[in-house]
Amino acid sequence: MNALFRLGVLCVVLAVCHGACLRSLHELAIEDGKLVEPVCVDVYDMSKHPIGDSWNTAQCMECHCGTDEMECCTRYGGIADMPGCIAVVDETTCKYKFYKKNNPSKPCF
Template sequence: ELVCESSCIDPYDGNRHPSGSKWNTDHCMRCDCLGGEMECCHRYSGIAIGPVGCKAVVNPETCRYELYRINNPSEPCF
């Protein structure tokens, strides 16, 4: 009996992952490969709502929301 192992290609970095594997991407995504089908979801969670005058931005290194002032995006809201 011939059995072909399925795999998934990560659309974010082009790497091939075997069926049954799970991995985190550099784009804050958590992906699973099962039977050649891939499913990904965001690794960050929580509420992206801050005080008036602030906006939530995902930090790509920590995969967490950070709040910054709308009128000065380099200044964090505390």
């Protein structure tokens, strides 16, 4: 029972830490009567990636091109909340920065 509880807690922690993920299935394409090898197309910059490739986007997403689908997940984690502050993702570092709600030009730290 204790092991089951620990496994449940671990699953919740991993889900919260990872943030959001997007998945898209490969579309089958036939060219000249032959099945075309699927590739993943980055929705942000339209670059093409072969199956097995992993890459980071400029929008702080970590993507992987699998055999059946492409999956992209946020690199900046899950829930970010600090009382009296607003969270903004810094696209250079892919981390949250916190600013005062009543004065967004001032950092909370």
